Amino acid sequence: MDWxxxxxxxxQIVIGAFAxxxxISFSEEAWQLSESLPLLNLSVLVVLTLVFMGLYAYQSMFGQNIRKRVPVFLARVLGAYLITYLVVCLILFSLNQFPLIDNxxxxxxxxLIIAMPASMGAIIVDSFDKE
Structure with missing residues (x-):
C-alpha cells in the first residue's frame, strides 16, 4: 500500500472538510461560542478532535500495521487537521466571519471550533480509497 x-x-481532505x-460555518451559535469559550475548553476540544481523528485513521487506514508507520500516521492526522483548519478559515473569511485583524x-x-466537525469529514473522505 502506498502511503x-x-x-x-x-x-479528498479539502472536500471532506468543506462538506x-x-x-457549521453558517451557524450563529458557533460564532457566539467562539466569543465565550474559555481557552481550557477550547484546548480540550482540539485534543478530542485529534484523538477521534487518530482513532478513525487507525481503524480505517492503518489497522494493525501502524508500528512501522507511526510517523506517517501522525503526519496524516496532523496534516489533515491543518488542511481542515485552513479550509475553515477560508470559509469563514468568505462569510465575513473571520475577524483576523479586528479580533x-x-x-x-x-x-478551531468549526474545524472539529469539519476534520472528521476530512479524515473520513480521505480514508475512502485506502483499503
Whole structure:
C-alpha cells in the first residue's frame, strides 16, 4: 500500500472538510461560542478532535500495521487537521466571519471550533480509497 500524500489525498481532505465545515460555518451559535469559550475548553476540544481523528485513521487506514508507520500516521492526522483548519478559515473569511485583524483571538477560536466537525469529514473522505 502506498502511503505517499498526493493531490488526490489533498482533494479528498479539502472536500471532506468543506462538506462538513460549510453548514457549521453558517451557524450563529458557533460564532457566539467562539466569543465565550474559555481557552481550557477550547484546548480540550482540539485534543478530542485529534484523538477521534487518530482513532478513525487507525481503524480505517492503518489497522494493525501502524508500528512501522507511526510517523506517517501522525503526519496524516496532523496534516489533515491543518488542511481542515485552513479550509475553515477560508470559509469563514468568505462569510465575513473571520475577524483576523479586528479580533484575531475570536477568529482563531472560531476556526478551531468549526474545524472539529469539519476534520472528521476530512479524515473520513480521505480514508475512502485506502483499503
Amino acid at each position: 505517499k500524500f498526493n493531490a488526490e489525498d489533498l482533494g 462538513l465545515g460549510v453548514p 484575531w483571538v475570536v477568529a482563531v477560536k472560531r476556526a
